[in-house]
Amino acid sequence: MKTQTANTFSLQGSGFSNLQSHYRPDSRSKNHYAENMRRIRSIQRQSRQKESDTHQPVKALWKSEKYSSVTSKIKDDIQKEPAVPRPHSANFLRAHSRMGPPAIPVQNRPCSAEPPKEKLTIPVASSASDVKLTRHNFDFIKVNGIAARNSRMYKSPSLTNLDELKKKQDDELKRYKKGVVPHYLVNRKDQWKKDEEDRIANTPDPAMPPGHKVLPENERLQTLNLLKERERELMKLLSGLPLRMDTFRLRTEKQEIEAKLSEIDEGKKIFSKPKVFVRIDS
DSSP states (O other), X not given: OHHHHHHHHHHHHHHHHHHHHHSSOOTTOOOHHHHHHHHHHHHHHHXXXXXXXXXXXXXXXXXXXXXXXXXXXXXXXXXXXXXXXXXXXXXXXXXXXTSSSOSSOOOOOOOOOOOOGGGOSSOOGGGGGGOOOOOOOOOHHHHHHHHHXXXXXXXXXXXXXXXXXXXXXXXXXXXXXXXXXXXXXXXXXXXXXXXXXXXXXXXXXXXXXXTEEEOOHHHHHHHHHHHHHXXXXXXXXXXXXXXXXXXXXXXXXXXXXXXXXXXXXXXXHHHTXXXXXXXXXX
């Protein structure tokens, strides 16, 4: 029994030492706080080193020598003294003026010329207090009631009325002459044709010399017929003369007839052309 008890205590002692060694804190465990601080310092050193390496002086902007003597207009505007405040609009309310002091000081606009009062199209702002509003005591309920009584009630068409209307439209469509051009289109076509003829007749001919006009077609044909008729009469007189021209009178008469025939021949050549230009009498 003593030997067994001693072995039991020795086993218990060895088990306690194993548990004690298991729960003993490990001296090799990491200190995360110190590790993080070392990491932060290392990142800071690297950042400072990178910044010092990349730090270079700012390069001046390029400016052409051609404009080196030109002054800046913006600089002149900034150095310019502020304009005189407007006398009448200085007391006007500005946007967001009741929302506390503005973050940026507001500068007054430059003064503009004040127009005379007789040329103003709208009343002055200072006269707004003198305006009196006139209110008419209308009984709108009574007016609406009268309008409702006198208004006409429109009823929707019944099915019978719709059928009658459709039948009437069908009858009109059947009575309509299909394929026939309406009279107003025929009249309009004739009017267009007449207008075109007038336009062509009134258009000046580019071949017409200045100070002349085109002889109408009917007058040209009438003149040509008269010339032909006169030519027949002269030929009849010429054929009636004797063959022997012994006297001076006969020779003179024959020469006059031949001269008139030559003039008629020239006139026939002129009036046989499609266009004849005549001089305008001044």
